Amino acid sequence: MITCIHCDENVLTAFFNEADVERKNPFCCQGCLTVHHVIHQKGLASYYEIKNQAGLYKRRSPVELKSLEFKYLDQAEFLEDFSHLNPEGKRVMEFYLEGIHCLACLWLIEKIPEFLNSVQTSKLDLERSVVTVILKDRGLFSDVARELNNLGYRPHPLKKNQEAADFKIKEERASLIRIGVAGAAAGNIMIYAVSLYGGAGAEFSYLFNNLTVIFAIPVLTYSAFPFYQTAWYALRNRTLSIDIPISIALIVGAIMGIYNMLTGVPENYFDSLTALVFLLLLSRYFLHRIQEKGLSATDLQYFYQSESILVKNEMTGLFQEVHSRFLKVGDEIKIKAGEFIPVDGEILRGHSYVNNSLLTGESAPIKVDIGARVFSGTQNLNDELIIRADKVQRDTRLGHILKNVENGWAHRSQIVTIANRVSKYFTAAVFILSIILFIKLSLSGSFEHALEQAITLLIVTCPCALALAIPLTFTRSLSRASQQGIIIKSDEVLEKLAKVKNVFLDKTGTLTYGQLKVINFRQHGVCNTSLIDIIFSLENRSHHPVAKALIHFVLPSQPLQLKVEDYQERVGHGVEGRINGDLFKINRQGVFQNHKLLATFEVEDVLRPDSIQALRGLQNQGLEIKVLSGDKQSIVTKIVTEAGLSPYSAVSEIGPEEKADLIHQTSHSVMVGDGANDAIALGKADVGVAVLGAMDISLRAADVYLTTPGLVPVERLVVLSKETMKVIRRNLILSILYNSLSVGAAFSGLINPLVAAIIMPLSSLTVLISTLIGTKKMRSLWKS
């Protein structure tokens, strides 16, 4: 098999450079060839050495070249919004780069300052595929963007709320420092605690005890601050939080330890408590990081579509690039074939087909002519259109949906997580038990001893094992999911998913491919040129869905590009052109040679083959499945029956709001969809799942984003959530068991700091092992 030397993609028909007479360097496409040439011209050939030595970091694909000017990057109002000045007064902008995949990309991107004089530094974040470019005084971002584009990485400028970003970075650094301080202090305390338990001499025991108190103070005040904060918010809002019992244990432990130090008793619980703070902070940090990763992955997608728009300049009458955020009402814009329309407006010139499926769910392309209205978020399929914008940004139909989605978010019910729910009983039980113990002991003995024992009980029954295990379980399941291409925005989603009873599916793009496929291809006549080559050569240039389906159909047979003369594509009449002197025509009726029928075919949006199995899997989980679609009833019913569902589970010809209403009325629901027409529904459902290729707007509305196609991930997601909750419940039981044990010990007067130092870590260790075993089982589940 030949592979492209630039992108390593397998190639059927290789491209070669004209100078490459020996045909040593095959390429998969013109894009890769051009980029290869650019890289060599700039003396960057080491790129290929590095690439071949380094493993892949991310999936990659052939370069899709598009010549863009990026002039809009230099406009003052754009710079104001998208870039900022660093402390040295240099302009900084961030770009999301398409096509970043390995170490060699890192090398290439960070070499930019060496061949582009106007750039001071360019630094790449490989994980996020984001490059931060700092310009020299007179540099232009458009130069940088063009250079990046020529190297095969299409840049998308990122708008950044600098204040928010700075704040986030500060917070993240602070939480790291908290963890570091807690870890260091806990480690030092442990050294002294061990020598105390080992029976350090009198003069040392006093010193060591005081040292542990000194070390514990920053941990219990500075490091543990987030616990107190959450507990305080929870108390003030009269809600529950597992941080309340933790804070109680920490505060009570601190008071007791300091009191003991002052009265000269070398006894405290700081070794257990500081280690607990350290581990809790660490587990929460991991969970936070993995959630952040999911969030930023979906955030970035938002910048993908149509950012550079050609707008007619009133003064000169010429079209120039403007960023889509700066479009105004009355602007005349030019939309090429294949591009997305960024505004609602009226067509001034041109006629074409428009794909509305993302906005309305309708799968058939719609013919549009001069005077017709087109909407933001739809795709222009055939021909160049000139459109006058009459509604832009938030006033467009898409903008209204977006507003609706955001409102939905605000009104969405927050669930009380299992950890917080349990903490209610935990706290109550521990308090009651402490009081009982205090009364019991003070009746039979000294008041002081009773108080001490009651306090000890409060400390040792702190639900640390639980508070540690729950975030770790979620972290493991979230990362497991993200390895499988399922990005989950928060841990609560898993809890909600485990309770789900109803699944609503969108038809187009979810159950089906969302693209037309050729079926029933029949040859009727013979022709001296290969039919496959004719279809390929004629349909190659068209963006029409039928053309794409045909190209897809002939591609496996390795077609050749023939010379086409008098090529014409007319809306509603297909394509035609002369090949070897004969007039060929392809339209819905079939393929014609000089008006003689050669072949007929049908196109249809077909069911994904894995859908049937995935649906059965979901039904086996006890879920009720319903298919919602904006498409015609006959089409929907056909697909639904093919998928092995009853025709009654199909709801067709419904709009975005009706979908949302239907879901709103159903409790414990999941919605799976992709288009803007699903966005409100995704937001209204208990859990919204956006599938691969979904629009930015539905990504924002959804809780889960699938980066692999089809419904199989949805089934896995449900299984994963159920397994996760099972592990969490088991940990719950284990930690309650341990706490009962320590309550028993406290009541029989057996507990002291040494016993606590053994029981508390041991309980944490048990739940951690239980978590690891549980999530390991999840992994084997994925394989089957």
Place this chain on the structure above:
Amino acid sequence: MEVIVILLPLALLLGLFFIGAFIWSARKGQYDDLETPRFRMLLDDQKINTSNPTSIKDGK
């Protein structure tokens, strides 16, 4: 056991020094990106040679 009078403060000072170093590096943003640096260190610092571009033919 008198040696502990020297060793103990020494251990404490050492510990404090490393906590300080950690705080400094965290504030400087050395932990902001945990992914890229492990790749970046593998790349050599050689300058690119822009004056002598390689032609397509000898590119491998």
